[in-house]
Amino acid sequence: MGYTVFYLSAIVIVPLSMIFFNTIPMGWEPFLNAVTAPRVLASYRLSFSTAFFAAVVDAFAGLLTAWVLVRYRFPGKGVLDALVDLPFALPTAVAGICFATLYSPIGWFGQILARWNLQIINTPTGIVIALIFIGFPFVVRTIQPVLEEMELEIEEAAQCLGATRWQTFRKILLPHLFPALLTGVTLAFARGIGEYGSVIFIAGNLPMKTEIAPLMIMSKLDQFDYAGASAVALVLLCISFSMLLLLNAVQEWQQKEYRS
Amino acid sequence: MPIIQKAKSKPPVAKKRVSDPISIQILLIGLTLLFFIGFVFVPLGLIFSQAFQKGWSFYLDAISEPYAIEAVKLTLLTVAIVVPVNAVFGVAAAWAITKFNFKGKTALKSLLDLPFAVSPVIAGLIFVLLVGSRTPFGSWLGELGIKIIFSTPGIVIATIFVTFPFIARELIPLMEAQGRDEEEAALTLGAKGWQIFGKITLPNIRWGLLYGMILCGARSIGEFGAVSVVSGHIRGQTNTIPLHVEILYSEYNFTASFAVASLLVFLALLTVIVKSGMEKHFQKNSFHL
Amino acid sequence: MNLQGIKKITLAATIILAAGLQGRNAMAASTTLLNVSYDPTRELYQSENIAFTQYWQKKSGQSVVINQSHGGSGKQARAVIDGLEADVVTLALAYDIDAIADSKLLDLNWQKRLSSNSTPYSSTIVFVVRKGNPKQIKNWDDLVKPGVSVITPNPKTSGGARWNYLAAWGYKQKQTGSAEQAKTFIKALYKNVPVLDTGARGSTLSFAQRGLGDVLIAWENEAHLIVKEFGSDKYEIISPAVSILAEPPVAVVDKNVAKHGTRKLAEAYLNFLYTPQAQDIIAQNYYRPRNPAALKKYSANFPHIKLFTLNEVFGNWRNAQKTHFQDGGVFDQIYAL
Numbered sequence: 037m038g039y040t041v042f043y044l045s046a047i048v049i050v051p052l053s054m055i056f057f058n059t060i061p062m063g064w065e066p067f068l069n070a071v072t073a074p075r076v077l078a079s080y081r082l083s084f085s086t087a088f089f090a091a092v093v094d095a096f097a098g099l100l101t102a103w104v105l106v107r108y109r110f111p112g113k114g115v116l117d118a119l120v121d122l123p124f125a126l127p128t129a130v131a132g133i134c135f136a137t138l139y140s141p142i143g144w145f146g147q148i149l150a151r152w153n154l155q156i157i158n159t160p161t162g163i164v165i166a167l168i169f170i171g172f173p174f175v176v177r178t179i180q181p182v183l184e185e186m187e188l189e190i191e192e193a194a195q196c197l198g199a200t201r202w203q204t205f206r207k208i209l210l211p212h213l214f215p216a217l218l219t220g221v222t223l224a225f226a227r228g229i230g231e232y233g234s235v236i237f238i239a240g241n242l243p244m245k246t247e248i249a250p251l252m253i254m255s256k257l258d259q260f261d262y263a264g265a266s267a268v269a270l271v272l273l274c275i276s277f278s279m280l281l282l283l284n285a286v287q288e289w290q291q292k293e294y295r296s
Numbered sequence: 297m298p299i300i301q302k303a304k305s306k307p308p309v310a311k312k313r314v315s316d317p318i319s320i321q322i323l324l325i326g327l328t329l330l331f332f333i334g335f336v337f338v339p340l341g342l343i344f345s346q347a348f349q350k351g352w353s354f355y356l357d358a359i360s361e362p363y364a365i366e367a368v369k370l371t372l373l374t375v376a377i378v379v380p381v382n383a384v385f386g387v388a389a390a391w392a393i394t395k396f397n398f399k400g401k402t403a404l405k406s407l408l409d410l411p412f413a414v415s416p417v418i419a420g421l422i423f424v425l426l427v428g429s430r431t432p433f434g435s436w437l438g439e440l441g442i443k444i445i446f447s448t449p450g451i452v453i454a455t456i457f458v459t460f461p462f463i464a465r466e467l468i469p470l471m472e473a474q475g476r477d478e479e480e481a482a483l484t485l486g487a488k489g490w491q492i493f494g495k496i497t498l499p500n501i502r503w504g505l506l507y508g509m510i511l512c513g514a515r516s517i518g519e520f521g522a523v524s525v526v527s528g529h530i531r532g533q534t535n536t537i538p539l540h541v542e543i544l545y546s547e548y549n550f551t552a553s554f555a556v557a558s559l560l561v562f563l564a565l566l567t568v569i570v571k572s573g574m575e576k577h578f579q580k581n582s583f584h585l
Numbered sequence: 586m587n588l589q590g591i592k593k594i595t596l597a598a599t600i601i602l603a604a605g606l607q608g609r610n611a612m613a614a615s616t617t618l619l620n621v622s623y624d625p626t627r628e629l630y631q632s633e634n635i636a637f638t639q640y641w642q643k644k645s646g647q648s649v650v651i652n653q654s655h656g657g658s659g660k661q662a663r664a665v666i667d668g669l670e671a672d673v674v675t676l677a678l679a680y681d682i683d684a685i686a687d688s689k690l691l692d693l694n695w696q697k698r699l700s701s702n703s704t705p706y707s708s709t710i711v712f713v714v715r716k717g718n719p720k721q722i723k724n725w726d727d728l729v730k731p732g733v734s735v736i737t738p739n740p741k742t743s744g745g746a747r748w749n750y751l752a753a754w755g756y757k758q759k760q761t762g763s764a765e766q767a768k769t770f771i772k773a774l775y776k777n778v779p780v781l782d783t784g785a786r787g788s789t790l791s792f793a794q795r796g797l798g799d800v801l802i803a804w805e806n807e808a809h810l811i812v813k814e815f816g817s818d819k820y821e822i823i824s825p826a827v828s829i830l831a832e833p834p835v836a837v838v839d840k841n842v843a844k845h846g847t848r849k850l851a852e853a854y855l856n857f858l859y860t861p862q863a864q865d866i867i868a869q870n871y872y873r874p875r876n877p878a879a880l881k882k883y884s885a886n887f888p889h890i891k892l893f894t895l896n897e898v899f900g901n902w903r904n905a906q907k908t909h910f911q912d913g914g915v916f917d918q919i920y921a922l
Contacts, residue, residue, distance in 0.1 A: 040389045047457055048410060054425040055418070073912070074921065097331045104328045108321055114572065116328070118565050119336050124514035125564030127538030128416070128521060130557045133545065133790075134339040140795030144338065157795070158780045169335050177511055181470050181504040216469040223412050223465065230415030233520045237787070240780040241739055243920035250415040254783070255741035257421070258659035259911060260666075260684050266425075269418045276413030280406040288402060291472065429668030430688065438668065446669045528669045529654040530619065546655070546786045547627050548814045550794075 055273060058266035070267045075243050076252055080272075083249040086160055087228030090167030094224045097168070098175025099217060105176070106183040120176050123169050128233030135166050136237040158240030163248065166234045171224025178220035179213055186212060215287050222283045226276055340561065346554035358544075358552035359559055366532045367540035368559065370448065371517055374536065378455045378516045379509055386463025386508055391497070393464075394471040395479065405468070408461050419458050420525025423450060446528030451536065454522040459512045466508030467501055474500055506574060510567050517563050537563075617650045618850055621671035623658040623744060623833070624786050625807050629870040630675070636866060637857050641850070649850060657784050658744030665690065665838065672842050672851045675835040677744030680902035682836050691839040704832040705858035706872035709890055710752040712823040713792065713801040713808045720799045724825045725756045728800065729773040736798035737778060738788040740910050745785035749802040750916065751905060752829035755898040759827065772919040793820065804831065809871035809886065830892040 059067060070076070105117050123131065139146045139156040149156060156162045186209075194204045232250040240246040249272055256265035348355055358364065393405060411419065427434040427444045437444060444450045478500070482492045498505075520538040527534045535543065537560055544553035622630060634651040641649050654661065654669070658677035665671045666688045676682055679696060686693045696703045714722050720733050728735050738746035753774055757767040780797060782788040785807060792801040793815045800823075803811070808822045835855050842848040857863050864876035868883040880887065899905035909915045 040385070040392045043385050044389070044404070044407060047453075047460060048407060051422040051426050051457065052410065052414070054422050058425055070912075075917065097328075100324060101328050101331065104324050108325060110325055116332060118569070119332065119340075121510060121514040121564050121567065122336055122340070122561065124511060125518040125560050125567075126557070127518045127541060127560065129538065129542055129545075130343070130560070131339070134342050136791075136795060138338060138342060140797065142796035144342070157797075169339075172335065173511065173514075177507050178466065178469060181466060181507050182473055184503050185470060185473065185500075212473065215472060219465060219469055223409065226409060226413035230413060230418070232415055232417045233524075236783050241783065242778075242781060243917070250417050251742075251783070253415065253421075254417060255739065256912070257663060258657070258742050259906075260659075260663065261912070262425070264912065265421070269415075269421070273410075273414065273418070277406060277410060280409045280413060281402060284402045284405045284409075424667045427668075428666075430666060434668060445667065446664065528664055529656055530652045531654075533652065543655070546624060548810070 052273065055266045055269050058262055059270050062263045062267060066263075067267050070256075070264045071271045075247065076249075076268060078244045079247045079249040079252045080275075082160060082163070082246065083229050083272075084275075086163040086248075087167055087171075087225050087231075090164050090171055090228050091221050091225035093164075093168050094171045094175045095217065095221045098172060098220055098224075099179060099213075101172075102176045102179040102183055106180060120173050123171075123173050128170065128231065129237070131169055132166060132234035132237030135162070135169070135234070139165070139238065157238055158242075158246060160246060162238040162240070163235050163246070166238050167224075167228040167231060170231050170234055171227055174223040174227065175217070175220035178216045178223070182213060182216040215291060218283060218287050218290075222280065226280065229272065229276060343554050343558055343561065346550055347558045348555075350551045354551060355555045358555040361552075363532050363535065364540060364556055364559075367535045367537045367556070370451070370535065371537045373448070374452050374455050375513055375516045377452050378459060379513050381456060382460045382463055382512050383505065383509055385460060386465075386467060386512075387501075387505065389464040390467035390471055390501075391493075393468055395476055408464055411457055411459075411461050416458060416519070416521025417525060419522035420454055423454055423457070423526055445526050446530075447534060450526040451523050451534065454526045455516045455519050458519050458522050459515045462512040462515065463505065463508030466504045466511065470501055470504040471497075506571055510571055513567050514564050517560060616647055616847070616850065617652060618672045618847060618854060619652045619654065619670060620673050620675060620854075621654045621661050621665055621669060622675040623661060623677040624655055624784055625745070625804055625810070626675060626833075627653075627655050628810070629806075629867065629872065632866045632870065633858065633863055636862060637854055640857060640862070641853065651854070657742060659742065670841045670844070671838050672845060672847050673835060673837055673855060675833070677833050678747065678902060679832070679834050680906050681744065682834055683903060685836075685838065690841065691836060695836045696834060698837075699835070699855060700859065701875050702832055703834040703836060704875075705835060705855070705863070706833070706867045706874055708805045708831045708833070708872050709828045709892055710749050710802060710831060711805045711808050711828065711890075712825065713803055713811055713820050714799065714823055716819050716821055718821065718823065722800050722823055725753055725770075725827070728753070728802075729770060729777065733777055733800065734779055734798040735774065735777045735800055735802065736780065736782075736788050736792045737802040738785050739781035739783055740916055742783040743785055743788075745804055745807070746781075746788075747905075747910060748804070748829060748831045750909065751895060751899065752831075753802075754909075755829050755893055755895075756825070756827050758898055759893060768915060768919070771915070775919055805873070805887075806871040824888045824890050827891045827893070830894045832895075 062070070101116075101120065105113065105120075136157055137143050139149070139162060141147070141150055141155075141157075146157065156165065190208055191204055194208050195201075199207070230250060232248070232254070235248055236251060239248060241251060249268065253265045253268050253272075256268065389408060393401060424445060425431065427437060427450075429435050429438050434445070444453065478496050479492050482496055487495070518538060520542070523536055524539060524542070527536070527539055529535065529539060529543070531543070537556060541553050541557045541560075544556060620630060620634075630653055634653070638649055638651065641647060654664075654671070656664070658681050662674070662676060662681035662684050665674060665685050674682060674685065679702075682691075682695060685691060686695055692698075699705070712722055714720070720727070720730075722728065722733065727733065737749045740746040740750045750771065754767045754771055757770040758764055761767070780791055782791055785803065788801060789803065789807060789811055791797045793811055801811075812820050812822060835858065837848065837851045837855060842851045858867070859875065861876055861878065864874040864879040865882070868874045868879045868886070871886055873887055874880050874883075895902065895905065899908070907914065
């Protein structure tokens with residue numbers, strides 16, 4: 037317990053508090069100005085909405101993949117299982133370059149889409165695609181162990197009692213998996229908000245349109261404006277943290293419901 | 297989503313009773329494959345097609361060039377430090393969070409998640425703000441001749457920060473699902489805390505721990521954003537594999553860059569091979585749960 | 586996996602780390618220089634470093650290792666400010682070295698210390714178009730025509746992009762004599778930009794590898810490199826009649842060389858860049874050399890462009906930065922609705 041708190045403060049709290057201390061000298065007024073500039077607001081909106089859509093897609097794709105990997109046997113399963121982690125091991129920049137190349141007007145996918153006049157690269161859709169890729173393993177890997185450990189007896193019992201599979205899934209499996217699913221989705225979402233490396237290649241980075249929040253931080257830093265960068269970072273951090281807090285609270289409540 | 301009840305190869309129970317319509321199985325597997333094709337196989341294909349564009353010998357040259365080898369060494373060293381450190385912490389944190397009741401638990405859990413929510417760029421930045429030479433702490437370290445930032449320790453610390461929630465996060469839902477009954481039973485039977493942990497908790501969480509370590513390992517291999525801020529980008533000294541990929545790419549040396557990137561794919565595959573090896577090992581000496 | 590095992594691994598890792606650190610310290614004891622530079626100079630300094638190592642070996646009998654670090658100019662400057670112990674910095678714009686000077690790592694008058702504003706080479710801003718120039722782009726005014734798609738990086742994060750922007754602005758202001766018209770021109774220009782990559786090389790890749798845009802605004806040296814790397818059958822360089830004289834400066838970082846005891850070597854390294862041998866290498870890498878002989882020898886690569894200096898139009902870098910690129914500056918205004 038003591039170890040946990042110590043380690044947590046050494047690695048997380050102290051470094052993160054630097055963001056806070058770097059904003060203090062700014063004063064209140066400039067701080068507000070820095071974090072509510074129209075461009076900055078537009079970038080928050082973009083980052084949060086794209087991360088949200090990506091997390092929703094990941095929820096379905098991740099649940100499906102975890103299910104298939106744990107419950108079925110088919111040739112090539114080991115390979116699929118192995119490749120789930122790819123988005124982690126591949127540097128985000130490489131992922132970004134890959135997607136930008138694939139969806140560019142002369143890329144493999146881009147060529148096909150161009151026939152319908154669809155453009156993915158340099159649009160928010162492109163950002164969502166990159167974020168789906170980045171967040172995917174979070175969902176699979178949080179559901180997988182829970183699914184592996186799950187006792188089949190309960191499901192079997194439910195079936196013996198005459199429940200249909202759909203009922204079993206909804207009443208037994210889903211509530212059981214829900215904490216893990218929620219964790220996975222939250223992580224994917226949170227990761228999506230902060231993602232930088234892969235997104236800048238495919239986003240287009242046009243002010244007001246396709247400029248993500250982490251890029252705002254970077255461009256402030258390049259003006260040697262440490263305080264301004266910290267200010268935007270602080271806002272991002274606070275929003276993310278309160279969201280995590282909320283989700284964790286919901287999860288706890290949900291679990292109590294489930295137990296009783 | 298339809299429901300299928302089947303035992304997979306869960307050790308050691310392996311009774312097989314397939315009660316799902318095969319059509320549903322095929323449908324679900326098909327959907328999964330489709331997702332994988334779009335998001336994993338095609339990008340992978342792109343990497344490999346670029347990597348081998350100039351043939352095998354070029355590929356081998358690219359990955360055996362001294363700078364590339366230095367980068368691989370540094371990355372492996374980082375992983376070798378980061379994973380065990382975070383494993384110990386992850387187990388401790390998950391244990392503290394799930395087995396005890398205390399105030400501020402939700403806040404603690406959320407703090408745990410924070411490194412995920414922090415942009416990798418910020419993750420690098422905070423260490424620069426903390427120990428960079430502009431700060432009193434950093435200049436004090438500098439006078440002592442301790443270099444953290446823009447050298448190996450900085451890379452390791454930033455990686456620890458970015459990957460540290462993985463293991464705890466993996467374990468918490470698992471330990472929550474399992475509850476404390478077994479531990480409490482053992483306690484009533486007079487077992488000591490350490491015994492309970494070794495004999496009951498650890499075997500119970502081994503899958504989660506394993507997955508967590510794999511994730512943590514994979515992520516530390518591939519971490520780019522945070523490391524790029526604290527590395528200093530000196531060739532042959534503070535270059536990890538991802539940074540080396542970026543350097544080659546920026547030099548318009550695409551083939552070599554994708555060749556080195558494909559190394560990362562192999563490393564990711566390796567971690568999973570290790571995992572399945574361990575799974576087999578567990579199956580052989582399975583403690584019957 | 587048990588705790589015993591974990592402990593063993595941790596121990597092993599610690600030993601490896603310690604050994605690794607020691608090895609690194611041993612390396613630092615030999616004569617090394619760290620040159621922190623911006624992105625497009627990778628190829629240039631690769632050649633220059635080989636030449637200098639030989640030159641120094643002959644002159645002093647000392648063998649020297651020059652380490653290179655490359656990245657976006659602003660980012661590199663920040664790394665030096667935050668403790669990356671560069672002996673010399675060779676960046677894209679004076680403003681970035683000013684920022685290092687502001688944090689007291691080197692003398693504020695650094696730019697007076699070497700000849701030609703401490704810039705051993707210069708460059709300018711030109712256009713790269715697809716072979717045959719299908720959109721008939723000849724000069725700056727062609728960039729604002731409807732239907733022309735222009736690729737240039739983000740001036741907020743890229744030093745090269747700031748030169749691009751200032752070149753376009755300066756062209757219009759010199760032509761019309763009005764800053765107001767220049768602003769309208771810049772606004773129209775950036776309307777035609779579909780993607781703002783974070784660095785110059787990112788823009789090159791958008792243009793050359795992903796087939797985006799009709800014209801790329803780039804450093805002259807990058808333009809030549811693109812034609813060389815991606816094929817002269819695919820791209821050609823268009824030099825506008827008027828452009829900016831881009832001066833990427835170099836400087837010794839006083840505080841770091843004092844710490845490492847490398848001042849003599851660092852100064853010799855930068856002075857070497859002005860020698861005929863180094864100037865020749867500079868010209869081979871498509872930077873405009875200061876040495877008239879080298880410039881003449883490679884004059885085929887450097888067509889005559891009427892060049893104006895930054896100081897003529899904008900006063901100095903600090904001014905340009907403040908008016909145009911700071912938050913709320915002109916660049917932000919043209920994107921405001």
